[in-house]
Amino acid sequence: MTNWTLAQRAQRMNPSVIREILKLTEQPGVISLAGGLPSPDTFPIEVLRDASARVLRDTPREALQYAASEGFGPLREWVAQQLQAQGIAHADAQRVLITTGSQQGLDLVGKVMIDAGSRVAVESPTYLGALQAFAPYEPAVEALAGDDEGARPEAFAAARGARFAYLLPNFQNPSGRCVGDARRDAIVAAAAEAGVPLVEDNPYGELWYDAPPPAPLAARAAADAAVYLGSFSKVLAPGLRLGFVLAPQALYAKLLQAKQAADLHTPSFNQRVVHAVIENGFLERHIPTIRARYKLQRDAMQAALGKHLGGLAQWTQPRGGMFFWLELPADIDAMALLPKAVERGVAFVPGAPFFPGAARANTLRLSFVTVSPQQIEAGIAALAQTLGDVVKRAA
Amino acid sequence: MTNWTLAQRAQRMNPSVIREILKLTEQPGVISLAGGLPSPDTFPIEVLRDASARVLRDTPREALQYAASEGFGPLREWVAQQLQAQGIAHADAQRVLITTGSQQGLDLVGKVMIDAGSRVAVESPTYLGALQAFAPYEPAVEALAGDDEGARPEAFAAARGARFAYLLPNFQNPSGRCVGDARRDAIVAAAAEAGVPLVEDNPYGELWYDAPPPAPLAARAAADAAVYLGSFSKVLAPGLRLGFVLAPQALYAKLLQAKQAADLHTPSFNQRVVHAVIENGFLERHIPTIRARYKLQRDAMQAALGKHLGGLAQWTQPRGGMFFWLELPADIDAMALLPKAVERGVAFVPGAPFFPGAARANTLRLSFVTVSPQQIEAGIAALAQTLGDVVKRAA
Numbered sequence: 001m002t003n004w005t006l007a008q009r010a011q012r013m014n015p016s017v018i019r020e021i022l023k024l025t026e027q028p029g030v031i032s033l034a035g036g037l038p039s040p041d042t043f044p045i046e047v048l049r050d051a052s053a054r055v056l057r058d059t060p061r062e063a064l065q066y067a068a069s070e071g072f073g074p075l076r077e078w079v080a081q082q083l084q085a086q087g088i089a090h091a092d093a094q095r096v097l098i099t100t101g102s103q104q105g106l107d108l109v110g111k112v113m114i115d116a117g118s119r120v121a122v123e124s125p126t127y128l129g130a131l132q133a134f135a136p137y138e139p140a141v142e143a144l145a146g147d148d149e150g151a152r153p154e155a156f157a158a159a160r161g162a163r164f165a166y167l168l169p170n171f172q173n174p175s176g177r178c179v180g181d182a183r184r185d186a187i188v189a190a191a192a193e194a195g196v197p198l199v200e201d202n203p204y205g206e207l208w209y210d211a212p213p214p215a216p217l218a219a220r221a222a223a224d225a226a227v228y229l230g231s232f233s234k235v236l237a238p239g240l241r242l243g244f245v246l247a248p249q250a251l252y253a254k255l256l257q258a259k260q261a262a263d264l265h266t267p268s269f270n271q272r273v274v275h276a277v278i279e280n281g282f283l284e285r286h287i288p289t290i291r292a293r294y295k296l297q298r299d300a301m302q303a304a305l306g307k308h309l310g311g312l313a314q315w316t317q318p319r320g321g322m323f324f325w326l327e328l329p330a331d332i333d334a335m336a337l338l339p340k341a342v343e344r345g346v347a348f349v350p351g352a353p354f355f356p357g358a359a360r361a362n363t364l365r366l367s368f369v370t371v372s373p374q375q376i377e378a379g380i381a382a383l384a385q386t387l388g389d390v391v392k393r394a395a
Numbered sequence: 396m397t398n399w400t401l402a403q404r405a406q407r408m409n410p411s412v413i414r415e416i417l418k419l420t421e422q423p424g425v426i427s428l429a430g431g432l433p434s435p436d437t438f439p440i441e442v443l444r445d446a447s448a449r450v451l452r453d454t455p456r457e458a459l460q461y462a463a464s465e466g467f468g469p470l471r472e473w474v475a476q477q478l479q480a481q482g483i484a485h486a487d488a489q490r491v492l493i494t495t496g497s498q499q500g501l502d503l504v505g506k507v508m509i510d511a512g513s514r515v516a517v518e519s520p521t522y523l524g525a526l527q528a529f530a531p532y533e534p535a536v537e538a539l540a541g542d543d544e545g546a547r548p549e550a551f552a553a554a555r556g557a558r559f560a561y562l563l564p565n566f567q568n569p570s571g572r573c574v575g576d577a578r579r580d581a582i583v584a585a586a587a588e589a590g591v592p593l594v595e596d597n598p599y600g601e602l603w604y605d606a607p608p609p610a611p612l613a614a615r616a617a618a619d620a621a622v623y624l625g626s627f628s629k630v631l632a633p634g635l636r637l638g639f640v641l642a643p644q645a646l647y648a649k650l651l652q653a654k655q656a657a658d659l660h661t662p663s664f665n666q667r668v669v670h671a672v673i674e675n676g677f678l679e680r681h682i683p684t685i686r687a688r689y690k691l692q693r694d695a696m697q698a699a700l701g702k703h704l705g706g707l708a709q710w711t712q713p714r715g716g717m718f719f720w721l722e723l724p725a726d727i728d729a730m731a732l733l734p735k736a737v738e739r740g741v742a743f744v745p746g747a748p749f750f751p752g753a754a755r756a757n758t759l760r761l762s763f764v765t766v767s768p769q770q771i772e773a774g775i776a777a778l779a780q781t782l783g784d785v786v787k788r789a790a
Contacts, residue, residue: 001590002586002587002590002591002592002617002619002620003590003591003592004508004592004619004643004645004646005508005513005558006507006508006646006649007506007507007508007509007510007513007532007558008510009506009507009510010507010508010649010653013507013649013652013653013656014652015648015652016655019655036461037460037461038460040455040456040459040460043455043456043459043460045451045455045456045459048451048455048459049447049448049451049452049455052444052447052448052451053444053447053448056440056443056444056447057444060435060438060440060443060444061435061438061440062634063634064435064438064440064443064632064633064634064635065432065433065435065438065632065633065634066431066432066628066633066634067634099658100495100636100658100661100662101658101659103656103657103658103659104657104658107656107657107658111402111404111531112401112402112404112405112408113399113400113401113402113405114402115402115403115404118400118402129656129659132655132656133656133657135656136506136653136656137402163400163402191397192397195396195397195398196397196398197397197398197399222397224397224399225397233461237459237460237664238459238460238461239457239458239459239460239461239462239662239663239664240459240662240664241495241658241659241660241661241662248399250399251399251401253410254401254405254408257408257409257410257527258405258408258531260411260414260527261408261498261502261524261527261528261530261531262498262499262502262528262657263494263495263496263498263499263502263636263658264496264498264524264636265636266495266636267495267634267635267636267662267665268634269632269634269635269665270662270664270665
């Protein structure tokens with residue numbers, strides 16, 4: 001009898017609640033506002049086809065061979081320059097690590113920084129994928145006290161001794177919230193005062209619809225005070241799995257060793273294709289087209305919510321990203337609401353799984369990027385009907 | 396002052412010794428027999444270019460979008476069929492997990508199965524990348540007693556209680572050794588008797604030059620007794636980073652959750668490109684061309700060793716894979732020999748880093764696949780001169 005004893009940490013690994021929810025919602029005829037995917041209409045297919053052909057014509061042997069764990073040199077240089085342009089003056093290609101999506105960046109940070117029982121502070125709600133990446137390393141996750149502007153500076157004194165604070169300042173998944181300029185300064189100062197390292201995740205920063213977000217936390221912090229994670233998933237295509245980490249010197253060598261142990265390196269082919277796409281300023285032309293498209297959809301959802309859910313829910317129009325975050329009346333459980341909504345032909349993601357501790361069950365997340373304005377209108381109308389039924393029945 | 400406290404496990408992560416060695420050997424004019432890379436002359440560049448274009452023409456939105464963590468369905472089916480053809484009757488696509496190279500398979504196995512202090516049994520010498528993948532999970536690594544035929548069956552009783560035994564039966568890196576048919580049966584029986592799960596790694600199985608290797612351990616073991624890892628790196632191209640794991644039911648769900656946390660999924664683009672390449676039997680035509688090329692080089696190295704190192708070293712001609720393993724006179728330290736060899740214009744990898752415990756310092760690994768027969772002859776001649784100098788000086 002073969003004796004499979006699993007590691008203690010395996011108990012912390014669980015199927016993604018959201019993944020299970022998405023299965024439920026993948027039914028014909030259901031308008032899904034549940035997804036976390038970018039719109040495939042934004043993928044620059046022709047450009048990627050040309051770049052793939054070019055890479056396999058010009059440097060096939062390098063693109064198909066084993067490569068350095070740090071990543072493709074010119075891509076690391078490009079990333080460093082972008083980060084400098086965003087105000088991270090100390091961004092240096094030597095401290096850029098190319099990862100297999102920014103999800104891998106989160107895994108590597110967890111691997112290198114979390115012991116069983118280590119305290120890790122996060123926003124509440126926060127990105128579920130980060131909680132999943134950290135979970136196998138068995139942290140004690142704590143919620144940073146927050147308000148509509150993000151984590152409160154006072155929360156960092158309470159987080160003193162945490163291995164790091166994980167923050168998503170730009171158009172957060174799931175809340176859509178963007179931390180303002182003054183609050184960013186206050187967070188960086190408070191984290192420094194408490195000696196808490198910052199792990200800043202920025203997958204959505206380029207997706208702004210009104211004005212660019214304020215400069216990143218890493219641009220305001222000392223060079224050794226923050227790790228910064230970025231991704232090409234939302235501005236090019238997630239199926240390429242390409243992200244990056246900018247890490248302080250003290251951490252970089254260990255992240256690199258963890259990366260090497262994890263998958264040797266991110267596919268050289270993908271790195272070279274993406275570099276071939278972006279090296280001549282393609283994103284400067286491409287990203288505005290994504291913004292224009294998503295802004296229309298954001299505006300359509302704002303209008304539909306105002307029309308149908310005015311008295312029934314609260315929300316703030318997001319100034320970027322992919323999501324609206326709704327707060328329902330206190331006695332409504334969004335998880336229980338979901339099957340009823342699916343019956344009515346619309347799906348969303350309940351908010352509870354995004355909370356590290358005590359969940360606000362009366363919250364939900366709506367994505368507006370993979371659906372047309374017409375579908376948004378119909379979906380929100382169906383959601384309002386579902387909610388109306390439940391509120392009426394309770395009355 | 397920001398307080399970066401690293402996880403305990405980070406102490407176990409170290410720069411790859413071999414990586415450092417390779418830096419030393421990358422000098423113009425040095426014939427490198429040190430690498431572990433396949434020959435880029437074997438990469439099917441045109442075929443990959445066509446497949447990339449086809450995937451981005453026919454299914455671009457799927458290839459560039461987020462995808463299932465398990466991997467691309469048709470690729471999982473293909474892998475299952477291949478494994479069935481190799482005699483693993485219970486291979487089922489539902490238990491195939493596509494990984495970002497088989498290195499990631501090793502990481503996930505470690506993540507799910509190793510606690511700090513868990514016993515893990517390995518061959519001695521063994522694949523260094525596996526030791527590196529497991530190291531962050533802080534195992535107590537033990538060497539399985541072995542001989543020229545591989546691990547000895549008696550060794551498994553001593554390994555009772557180990558979380559698993561990691562074995563590379565086909566043309567092992569670094570030793571080149573192929574475990575024979577009877578020994579495989581004996582290993583599987585002994586591991587079952589001791590209740591020790593097997594983790595079988597097979598990156599080199601298709602690279603045989605005389606006769607195919609015996610059926611894998613997983614084909615001889617109960618369906619719940621072995622994990623099997625495979626890779627497209629040596630038969631197509633490593634820069635695509637594509638491997639797979641076949642896991643027992645009990646383990647599959649946890650490996651999948653670990654995979655999802657680690658990088659969400661392996662690039663969909665790469666999975667679809669490789670599937671487009673292989674779906675119509677391409678590998679059946681392509682792999683024989685790799686075998687023919689490498690066999691010539693293997694024969695050239697065997698001839699050169701016989702000619703130049705006859706009295707100075709011992710080796711067994713490998714029947715497949717990429718490496719010769721040399722045993723020098725007992726008082727020669729291959730690590731100390733390396734800089735002298737580089738001066739003479741040839742590089743190799745000292746054997747010591749491949750040993751989990753007590754190292755045999757008088758061993759070294761030679762790769763024959765990225766060098767021409769002429770370079771092999773010149774390189775082995777230079778190695779013989781280096782060794783001759785040292786032996787003479789010692790006499």
